[in-house]
Amino acid sequence: MVRGAPVGAPQGTHKAKRSKTNPAPVSSTAPQTAQDMALPPRRCVQVSEKEQSVPNRDILTENPTWDFLNIAGDGGVQGGISPGAPSLLCNFPVPSPSSERDNFQPPWQNLQTGLENDLDNHLDVGMLDSLSWLENPKSPVQAPSTGGAIPAVTHDNMLSAPKSPTTTGNPSGVGANYDTQNYDNLIATEIDRALNATRPSDSDAFEQYLLKHFIDILAPSFYPFDSKRNPYTAVYVPLAGRSSALRNAILVASANHLVSLGQFPPWAMEPYRSALKNSLRKSSNCADANYMMAATVLLSIAAEVIGSGIGTWSVKLEDARKLLFDSNHGSLGAKGKFLRLHYTWMAVIGRTLWAPGLPVMPLTDPPLLNDNHESEVELSTEQEQWFGNLPDYSMLVLMRTATEFAQKVGQIPIQADPIQTMQQMLPEITDLIISVRMWQPKASSAMEPYAKSVLDVGEIWRQGLLCYIYTDICSLSPSNSRLSQCVAAAIPAIQRLTWMQCVLWPVFMIGLNANNQENQSTIESSLQKMNFAHHFKTPLSLINILRKVWSSQGSSSKWWDIMSECGLELNILL
Numbered sequence: 112m113v114r115g116a117p118v119g120a121p122q123g124t125h126k127a128k129r130s131k132t133n134p135a136p137v138s139s140t141a142p143q144t145a146q147d148m149a150l151p152p153r154r155c156v157q158v159s160e161k162e163q164s165v166p167n168r169d170i171l172t173e174n175p176t177w178d179f180l181n182i183a184g185d186g187g188v189q190g191g192i193s194p195g196a197p198s199l200l201c202n203f204p205v206p207s208p209s210s211e212r213d214n215f216q217p218p219w220q221n222l223q224t225g226l227e228n229d230l231d232n233h234l235d236v237g238m239l240d241s242l243s244w245l246e247n248p249k250s251p252v253q254a255p256s257t258g259g260a261i262p263a264v265t266h267d268n269m270l271s272a273p274k275s276p277t278t279t280g281n282p283s284g285v286g287a288n289y290d291t292q293n294y295d296n297l298i299a300t301e302i303d304r305a306l307n308a309t310r311p312s313d314s315d316a317f318e319q320y321l322l323k324h325f326i327d328i329l330a331p332s333f334y335p336f337d338s339k340r341n342p343y344t345a346v347y348v349p350l351a352g353r354s355s356a357l358r359n360a361i362l363v364a365s366a367n368h369l370v371s372l373g374q375f376p377p378w379a380m381e382p383y384r385s386a387l388k389n390s391l392r393k394s395s396n397c398a399d400a401n402y403m404m405a406a407t408v409l410l411s412i413a414a415e416v417i418g419s420g421i422g423t424w425s426v427k428l429e430d431a432r433k434l435l436f437d438s439n440h441g442s443l444g445a446k447g448k449f450l451r452l453h454y455t456w457m458a459v460i461g462r463t464l465w466a467p468g469l470p471v472m473p474l475t476d477p478p479l480l481n482d483n484h485e486s487e488v489e490l491s492t493e494q495e496q497w498f499g500n501l502p503d504y505s506m507l508v509l510m511r512t513a514t515e516f517a518q519k520v521g522q523i524p525i526q527a528d529p530i531q532t533m534q535q536m537l538p539e540i541t542d543l544i545i546s547v548r549m550w551q552p553k554a555s556s557a558m559e560p561y562a563k564s565v566l567d568v569g570e571i572w573r574q575g576l577l578c579y580i581y582t583d584i585c586s587l588s589p590s591n592s593r594l595s596q597c598v599a600a601a602i603p604a605i606q607r608l609t610w611m612q613c614v615l616w617p618v619f620m621i622g623l624n625a626n627n628q629e630n631q632s633t634i635e636s637s638l639q640k641m642n643f644a645h646h647f648k649t650p651l652s653l654i655n656i657l658r659k660v661w662s663s664q665g666s667s668s669k670w671w672d673i674m675s676e677c678g679l680e681l682n683i684l685l
């Protein structure tokens with residue numbers, strides 16, 4: 112076995128087999144038993160005030176220092192481990208970075224060497240001659256010994272599972288025909304291209320391992336609702352076949368997730384980050400270069416949920432806006448429309464998370480989406496096809512309207528007659544509140560059992576948006592009866608929902624206004640379950656912020672004050 116590779120990772124085809132008469136040398140640092148291999152609980156690293164004041168603002172690839180902040184308060188969640196969670200097993204010997212790292216030659220180090228020697232930086236997807244090891248893995252990635260919902264890495268469905276829609280008789284992709292008869296053949300071809308092999312080597316094989324971890328483990332964790340229409344595999348993976356930057360972003364996300372699972376040392380991610388930075392610096396003559404770069408940015412933002420979800424996403428998102436909406440509208444068909452939809456969700460949610468006082472101005476909607484009925488219809492169709500109407504696009508429209516009012520309210524103090532300005536806005540704000548209360552979610556197109564949860568998902572979003580309107584527009588305190596009613600109405604739906612990926616934002620908004628211990632415990636428990644199931648650390652960041660808000664209820668401080676002190680932004684844009 113190649114040292115440093117997780118169990119189940121390819122070991123190359125040119126290594127001599129060991130026999131009983133020719134045993135492999137035993138490393139002095141290798142653990143001998145499963146007990147020895149158990150990693151200690153993650154510790155909360157205290158960051159100095161100086162470091163906290165200067166966050167790493169690399170636009171895409173730098174993992175901010177804030178991932179290692181104390182993201183759990185005292186008591187329930189400690190150092191990123193859910194209460195009662197089993198210790199994660201490290202599937203490979205990890206020498207001490209300070210003493211033995213210089214002599215340690217893991218297979219992924221070949222990637223860094225290859226980048227230095229390959230002037231053309233040919234990092235397109237598909238570097239292996241054979242997919243035999245992918246179709247018949249020797250051993251799967253190990254999940255925690257008990258509990259959790261990390262699926263086994265079987266990889267059996269990768270080449271056959273449909274990944275994106277067909278477009279029949281409509282090259283622009285409008286009104287995509289999701290004909291199941293042709294769907295499998297089209298996507299099997301796309302994934303075959305993405306995994307086509309040309310240069311066998313240990314580093315290339317390990318990259319294939321990371322790519323398959325993304326397809327089989329990470330993408331379903333991001334989006335569990337429909338394996339046949341998962342946008343992370345149906346859009347991002349095929350596009351990665353044409354973009355080395357996007358491919359490297361996928362590798363970074365997979366490596367980061369393996370770190371969270373305890374199967375990858377944190378310092379071993381650096382070559383993948385370096386490869387991503389190098390590929391981003393290289394210009395591309397591809398006709399769809401802007402789309403590819405925008406896809407890289409959006410995926411990088413979404414993948415931050417694996418870490419603490421605390422960083423600086425606004426600069427990245429602004430770059431994605433310029434790349435997407437300065438490009439030819441129909442050049443990528445359905446995939447291009449999905450990228451615009453994904454950006455729109457991130458931009459609207461991002462507005463609600465904006466911490467006043469940060470140096471970057473709040474984002475604005477792209478001109479394409481303002482008062483453009485045709486674009487609204489297209490995005491509504493894309494929402495149903497890619498996200499299964501969990502929630503539907505009309506909720507996004509209501510959210511966007513609410514953020515516009517919040518911005519106007521924030522500008523009232525500088526108006527010539529602020530009282531009159533506020534009075535003129537009251538009827539429209541009232542209409543918005545009525546619209547949210549009367550909103551009814553559309554039927555979901557997701558697979559069962561997720562489709563049955565459409566009413567619970569809709570109720571959580573409704574109450575979360577009402578909480579945002581009452582606090583950010585109407586300036587009501589959590590003790591107000593209207594907010595108490597919103598929290599009480601949402602709690603039963605939160606208790607019934609067993610997955611949180613599409614409701615992180617409204618659950619956070621509801622949690623900010625939960626003012627009794629029972630409701631607070633319900634919200635905290637739901638976030639802990641997501642951390643336990645997928646080993647994403649962002650839910651723990653939300654718990655930490657909520658605990659600080661709950662402990663300061665009655666004061667004039669807001670949740671964003673906690674973030675502003677560090678100059679950071681909360682990322683729950685998944």
